Amino acid sequence: MTLTIAILLASAAVYSWKFFGYLVPEQFLEKPLVSRVAALLTVSLLSALMATQALTKGSEIQFDSRVPSLLVAAVLLRFKAPFLLVVLAAAGVAALLRFFGF
Amino acid sequence: MARRQVDTMSLGVGIATGLYGISFGALAVASGLDLWQTQLLSLLMFSGGSQFAFIGVFASGGLASLPAAITSAWMLGVRNGFYALQMKPLLEHLGFKMPVAAQLTIDESTGVATAQANSEDTKRGFWLTGAAVFVFWNSLTFAGALLGSALADPSVYGLDAAAAAAFLALLWPRLKQRQPLIVAAAAAFVAVVLTPVLPSGLPILLAAVIAFVIGGLNLFKPRAQAGDRR
Structure with a gap:
C-alpha cells in the first residue's frame, strides 16, 4: 500500500x-453506553499515542529528553496555556536538552 | 448573542485552531510525508486528532504500519459522528449541503454552534466556524509543512517531543473525571509495554480495547453518580 x-x-x-x-x-447513538465507550475510545487512543511518542523509539522503550519535555507541557496545560505555546515549549525543552548532550 | 459576536467568536476559534495547523504541518513532514500528502490530510481528513494519529503511527512504523495508522485515525474520528448527530436537528433541512456540512462537523464548529441561544446564530456559528477553521487549518498546515521541510534534522529541534505534547494537549480537557483518567493511564501503560513485543501500531489499537472494557462494563464510574444514590 x-x-x-x-x-x-x-x-x-x-x-x-x-x-x-x-x-x-438519532436514537441509535444516543444510548449512554455507546456515547461513553466513544468518549473513552478517544481518551485511550490519544493517551496511547502520547505515551508511545514520548517513551518509545522504534520497537524499544527509551527514556530521553522527551520525558522532561512532556512534563513541561503538562505543567503549561495545567495553567491553561494555549496549544501552540505548549507544543513549542515541548519542542524547545527537548531541543535545548539535546543541545547540551542529554 | 448578536450577529457580530457570533462572527467574532467563529473567526477567533478559526484562527486559534489554525495556528496548530503549523505544528501539524511541520510534524507531518518530519514523520516522512511530503508536502502534498500533508496537505491532502488537512483537506480531506480535516480532523486534528485523527491527522496527528495517522502521522504518529506512520512515523514509528513506516509503510508496514499503514493499516494501523488508518485504523487509529478512523477510531479517533468517532466523536465527529456524535457531533453530526447533535448538529443534524439544529441545522435543519440541509439537503444537498449535507455532505459539505458533514466535512465541517468537528470539535470547534459543533462547540461554537451549540453555544448559541437561537437557531439563526447556531447555523451561522456552525458554518462560519467550520469555514474559518478549514481555511486557517489548511493554509497554516501548508506553512508548517514548508517550515518542516526546511529543517534538516527535525529531532534536533525537538519535533518528536512536540508530537507527544500535542497528543497530551488534545487529551487534557477530557481528563476531568476518574473514569477517563484510569483509561488514559492504563492505555498509556499497555501501549508502551507492548511496543517491544508487537508490530508497530498494534499496541495503540490494543490500548483502545481498554476503552471498550471499562466503558462497556462502566467500571470506575464518576463519583458524582455514586453519591447521587445516597
Whole structure:
C-alpha cells in the first residue's frame, strides 16, 4: 500500500463517521453506553499515542529528553496555556536538552 | 448573542485552531510525508486528532504500519459522528449541503454552534466556524509543512517531543473525571509495554480495547453518580 492511498483510505474512513452521523436515526447513538465507550475510545487512543511518542523509539522503550519535555507541557496545560505555546515549549525543552548532550 | 459576536467568536476559534495547523504541518513532514500528502490530510481528513494519529503511527512504523495508522485515525474520528448527530436537528433541512456540512462537523464548529441561544446564530456559528477553521487549518498546515521541510534534522529541534505534547494537549480537557483518567493511564501503560513485543501500531489499537472494557462494563464510574444514590 502506498502512503498516498493510505491517506485517501483513512480520510474516507474519518469522513464516514461525519457523513453517517447525518443519516442514522438519532436514537441509535444516543444510548449512554455507546456515547461513553466513544468518549473513552478517544481518551485511550490519544493517551496511547502520547505515551508511545514520548517513551518509545522504534520497537524499544527509551527514556530521553522527551520525558522532561512532556512534563513541561503538562505543567503549561495545567495553567491553561494555549496549544501552540505548549507544543513549542515541548519542542524547545527537548531541543535545548539535546543541545547540551542529554 | 448578536450577529457580530457570533462572527467574532467563529473567526477567533478559526484562527486559534489554525495556528496548530503549523505544528501539524511541520510534524507531518518530519514523520516522512511530503508536502502534498500533508496537505491532502488537512483537506480531506480535516480532523486534528485523527491527522496527528495517522502521522504518529506512520512515523514509528513506516509503510508496514499503514493499516494501523488508518485504523487509529478512523477510531479517533468517532466523536465527529456524535457531533453530526447533535448538529443534524439544529441545522435543519440541509439537503444537498449535507455532505459539505458533514466535512465541517468537528470539535470547534459543533462547540461554537451549540453555544448559541437561537437557531439563526447556531447555523451561522456552525458554518462560519467550520469555514474559518478549514481555511486557517489548511493554509497554516501548508506553512508548517514548508517550515518542516526546511529543517534538516527535525529531532534536533525537538519535533518528536512536540508530537507527544500535542497528543497530551488534545487529551487534557477530557481528563476531568476518574473514569477517563484510569483509561488514559492504563492505555498509556499497555501501549508502551507492548511496543517491544508487537508490530508497530498494534499496541495503540490494543490500548483502545481498554476503552471498550471499562466503558462497556462502566467500571470506575464518576463519583458524582455514586453519591447521587445516597
